[in-house]
Amino acid sequence: PQPVYLKNYRPPAYRVTHTELKFDLSPTDTHVHAALHLERHPDSEPGLPLTLHGEKLSLERIAIDGQELQPGEYQVDDETLTITDAPDRLRLETEVVIDPQANTALEGLYLSNGMFCTQCEAEGFRRITYYLDRPDVMATFSTTVIGDQKQLPVLLSNGNPVERGELPDGKHFVTWEDPHPKPSYLFALVAGQLEKVEDRFTTMSGRDVTLQLWVEPENLDKTEHAMRSLKASMAWDEQTYGREYDLDLFMIVAVNDFNMGAMENKGLNIFNSAAVLTHPQTATDAAFQRVEGVVAHEYFHNWSGNRVTCRDWFQLSLKEGFTVFRDQNFSADMNSAPVKRIEDVSFLRTAQFAEDAGPTAHPVRPDHYIEISNFYTLTIYEKGSEIVRMLRNLLGWEAFRQGSDLYFERFDGQAVTIEDFVGCMAEVSGLDLDQFMRWYSQAGTPEIDAYGEYDYASAEYRLTLRQRTPATPGQPDKLPLHIPVRVGLVGTKSGEDLTLTLDTPDGKEDLGKDGVLHLREEEQTFVFTDVAEAPVPSLLRGFSAPVKLRFPYGREDLAFLLQNDSDDFNRWDAGQRLAMLALDDLIAAHRNGVEKVMDPRVTEAFRSLLIEPNDDKAVLAEMLTLPSEAYIAEQQPMVDVDAIHAARNFVKQSLAVALRDEFLALYQANRSDAPYAPDAEQIAQRSLKNVALSYLMSIEDEEGVELARQQFEAQHNMTDVRAALTLLVHSSRGDIADPALRAFGEKWAHDPLVMDQWFSVQVTRPQSDALERVKYLMDHPAFSLKNPNRVRALIGAFAGQNRVNFHRLDGEGYRLLADVVIELNRLNPEIAARIITPLTRWQRFDEQRQALMKAELERIRAEELSPNVYEVVEKALA
Numbered sequence: 001p002q003p004v005y006l007k008n009y010r011p012p013a014y015r016v017t018h019t020e021l022k023f024d025l026s027p028t029d030t031h032v033h034a035a036l037h038l039e040r041h042p043d044s045e046p047g048l049p050l051t052l053h054g055e056k057l058s059l060e061r062i063a064i065d066g067q068e069l070q071p072g073e074y075q076v077d078d079e080t081l082t083i084t085d086a087p088d089r090l091r092l093e094t095e096v097v098i099d100p101q102a103n104t105a106l107e108g109l110y111l112s113n114g115m116f117c118t119q120c121e122a123e124g125f126r127r128i129t130y131y132l133d134r135p136d137v138m139a140t141f142s143t144t145v146i147g148d149q150k151q152l153p154v155l156l157s158n159g160n161p162v163e164r165g166e167l168p169d170g171k172h173f174v175t176w177e178d179p180h181p182k183p184s185y186l187f188a189l190v191a192g193q194l195e196k197v198e199d200r201f202t203t204m205s206g207r208d209v210t211l212q213l214w215v216e217p218e219n220l221d222k223t224e225h226a227m228r229s230l231k232a233s234m235a236w237d238e239q240t241y242g243r244e245y246d247l248d249l250f251m252i253v254a255v256n257d258f259n260m261g262a263m264e265n266k267g268l269n270i271f272n273s274a275a276v277l278t279h280p281q282t283a284t285d286a287a288f289q290r291v292e293g294v295v296a297h298e299y300f301h302n303w304s305g306n307r308v309t310c311r312d313w314f315q316l317s318l319k320e321g322f323t324v325f326r327d328q329n330f331s332a333d334m335n336s337a338p339v340k341r342i343e344d345v346s347f348l349r350t351a352q353f354a355e356d357a358g359p360t361a362h363p364v365r366p367d368h369y370i371e372i373s374n375f376y377t378l379t380i381y382e383k384g385s386e387i388v389r390m391l392r393n394l395l396g397w398e399a400f401r402q403g404s405d406l407y408f409e410r411f412d413g414q415a416v417t418i419e420d421f422v423g424c425m426a427e428v429s430g431l432d433l434d435q436f437m438r439w440y441s442q443a444g445t446p447e448i449d450a451y452g453e454y455d456y457a458s459a460e461y462r463l464t465l466r467q468r469t470p471a472t473p474g475q476p477d478k479l480p481l482h483i484p485v486r487v488g489l490v491g492t493k494s495g496e497d498l499t500l501t502l503d504t505p506d507g508k509e510d511l512g513k514d515g516v517l518h519l520r521e522e523e524q525t526f527v528f529t530d531v532a533e534a535p536v537p538s539l540l541r542g543f544s545a546p547v548k549l550r551f552p553y554g555r556e557d558l559a560f561l562l563q564n565d566s567d568d569f570n571r572w573d574a575g576q577r578l579a580m581l582a583l584d585d586l587i588a589a590h591r592n593g594v595e596k597v598m599d600p601r602v603t604e605a606f607r608s609l610l611i612e613p614n615d616d617k618a619v620l621a622e623m624l625t626l627p628s629e630a631y632i633a634e635q636q637p638m639v640d641v642d643a644i645h646a647a648r649n650f651v652k653q654s655l656a657v658a659l660r661d662e663f664l665a666l667y668q669a670n671r672s673d674a675p676y677a678p679d680a681e682q683i684a685q686r687s688l689k690n691v692a693l694s695y696l697m698s699i700e701d702e703e704g705v706e707l708a709r710q711q712f713e714a715q716h717n718m719t720d721v722r723a724a725l726t727l728l729v730h731s732s733r734g735d736i737a738d739p740a741l742r743a744f745g746e747k748w749a750h751d752p753l754v755m756d757q758w759f760s761v762q763v764t765r766p767q768s769d770a771l772e773r774v775k776y777l778m779d780h781p782a783f784s785l786k787n788p789n790r791v792r793a794l795i796g797a798f799a800g801q802n803r804v805n806f807h808r809l810d811g812e813g814y815r816l817l818a819d820v821v822i823e824l825n826r827l828n829p830e831i832a833a834r835i836i837t838p839l840t841r842w843q844r845f846d847e848q849r850q851a852l853m854k855a856e857l858e859r860i861r862a863e864e865l866s867p868n869v870y871e872v873v874e875k876a877l878a
């Protein structure tokens with residue numbers, strides 16, 4: 001497979017002004033008739049032939065303006081259809097046959113539980129019909145769907161239904177018109193035995209929109225939260241961005257077999273059932289919040305993605321980074337804003353930083369790729385969102401909103417680039433964002449070394465910041481970035497933020513109590529004057545840039561910030577840093593075979609959190625949560641999974657022993673029998689209660705075990721049931737855990753999304769039988785390698801979250817993952833190329849594990865590989 005390069009972008013030879021499609025649906029031979037209204041693109045190079053994309057299509061007929069083409073007048077290969085002497089304007093008709101039932105890759109048109117559905121982003125439409133399948137070709141669509149009336153009573157596509165009727169042989173049809181020009185990746189079709197829940201929304205200009213949520217009949221009782229989230233998203237986008245919905249109908253469909261979370265097809269969003277269905281008895285708080293976030297994300301794409309789309313796939317973050325930023329802010333407004341920020345940053349710092357430090361590191365705008373579906377990454381999405389957040393912070397909300405308005409107005413109906421977006425921000429604000437653009441082209445996580453000095457005599461505080469971005473594959477040398485560093489100086493006597501007066505070449509600048517430093521050089525010193533007392537600096541407040549910042553904090557400094565910092569995020573981060581210092585010592589002790597000793601300062605810090613809680617419950621629950629094993633691993637030069645696991649357990653158990661009564665009291669204080677609601681207050685209460693329980697269970701405290709057992713048996717809601725079940729299954733109390741697991745498995749055997757949780761709970765258990773359980777569960781009737789959710793719940797959870805067992809020294813964990821990758825490479829290359837990730841991180845481990853992991857990668861490389869897996873394996877072994 002050959003790479004595609006950004007620098008080779010050329011406009012297409014032709015554009016499509018209107019697309020007419022007719023589908024005659026059948027599981028194994030669906031006929032697709034397409035009539036494309038084509039005209040030469042005004043900017044194309046003269047003489048270019050008309051080349052259409054097409055894969056796995058069998059061509060039955062081809063005609064131009066009603067004239068059948070003869071063999072020789074066109075050429076077909078595995079990926080394209082080319083017509084050399086096409087006129088400048090033409091109506092091209094093709095008829096192809098496709099086999100949805102054989103489509104296990106879940107790209108293009110496929111069958112899921114007897115239901116037809118599509119996934120076209122990024123390049124799935126070419127598996128449906130011959131087309132200029134690239135995002136800068138935008139056309140209006142008219143789609144007729146024909147299907148068996150009994151098997152397929154519901155026939156959906158984009159836009160508005162304009163005609164329907166009966167046909168011979170028990171068939172019927174519906175014709176859909178989508179008046180908004182769109183690229184092919186936003187095309188969608190769904191047909192099956194679905195039922196709907198309906199609601200309405202009146203937009204700010206008075207458009208009456210019908211909202212429909214289509215599901216399989218047994219899931220009708222799981223739609224309420226998604227519908228509520230949709231209406232909240234529509235209102236939020238009007239209030240926050242002035243963006244309104246633009247059709248009379250908005251549909252969401254839940255599908256069981258789906259590679260991604262969801263897809264923003266115009267007017268017909270298709271969702272992985274896991275990202276839309278909820279019920280208090282089947283979904284956890286985290287699942288409710290995910291549904292809210294994903295519903296919002298896909299809805300927001302209607303403007304940031306659909307009305308204004310990407311010129312080419314290198315610009316993917318143009319729509320994804322911006323839309324993630326929008327959905328993160330929406331969720332922050334709906335829930336606890338500081339906790340949302342803590343969660344998003346935790347995710348970024350573990351998963352995205354790891355990606356940026358590994359062999360598949362790439363810029364937020366890559367300059368080449370082999371397989372675009374490999375680039376739906378944490379870097380494009382999460383780091384992309386952080387870049388937009390930095391822009392918002394640099395401009396301030398009002399100017400940022402003006403820039404956003406300008407962007408949507410100027411580029412409505414167009415396919416554009418990241419320069420177009422940032423250009424609008426520069427234009428409205430007058431800021432020079434040239435250096436800032438390097439965030440899009442340089443891969444790797446920048447590191448900042450900070451150093452501060454207080455001079456009593458002059459009352460000055462000098463803060464020196466030095467930045468460096470490590471080399472990444474293909475990018476050995478990096479340039480300095482423009483990094484906004486939000487800071488405060490917290491007075492050690494007062495515990496208050498001191499006023500910041502920055503000494504600049506143009507005189508003194510008053511930054512208030514919380515200011516942004518613009519780090520642009522490799523090294524810069526910032527001098528604050530009139531600093532009345534010795535401060536502890538609070539750096540990178542709110543995580544103002546996606547960087548690693550080091551500062552030689554003492555443990556007392558961190559305990560002080562944990563008590564006094566006015567920035568919630570940094571208060572939490574001070575606690576994490578304090579715990580990390582203790583963990584580092586314990587990891588070293590474990591490695592050296594020295595007795596482990598708990599740092600009393602950590603215990604005291606936790607004690608004060610528990611005794612005089614000055615936080616809301618949601619933040620407190622985060623404060624009491626230790627850094628995850630994955631995050632700890634990210635901080636180590638070489639990952640020692642066993643030492644990390646042992647050190648973290650030691651801290652947890654020490655805290656539990658020292659603060660046992662406090663945790664018990666916290667648990668009791670946060671019990672509630674109130675009917676379940678996924679609101680911020682209840683969610684906070686449950687997380688606090690379950691954090692307390694996790695401490696008690698870490699020492700298998702008798703009362704704690706009994707509380708876990710009761711909590712499981714009460715079956716009040718899935719959040720509490722799953723928390724209790726996990727703690728029991730991860731403990732040594734098989735006497736209680738085994739019957740609970742069995743009861744749970746029997747109760748929910750009919751519900752695949754709950755069985756996914758049942759799989760995950762078991763395969764993440766730290767005991768040494770976990771790998772055998774994975775193998776055993778792979779034969780369970782509820783498991784299937786063909787379903788991406790099952791694969792993620794069983795294999796993904798094991799390889800990604802069960803670090804001690806996946807990294808077993810006999811290499812069995814690696815072997816198991818490689819076997820799965822080899823099988824999925826044939827069935828579903830997109831999922832294969834994702835699930836392989838833990839193996840690609842071999843450089844981070846000891847020599848013995850490195851050798852074992854590389855041997856498995858080599859074994860995979862020896863197979864006949866899909867472009868997806870090929871690209872990842874080649875990078876991993878480069």
Ligand code: DPP
Pocket residue numbers: 121260262263264297298320376
């Ligand atoms: N564009 C989708 C999303 O991120 C992914 N296919 O919502």
Ligand code: ZN
Pocket residue numbers: 297301319320323
């Ligand atoms: Zn998206």
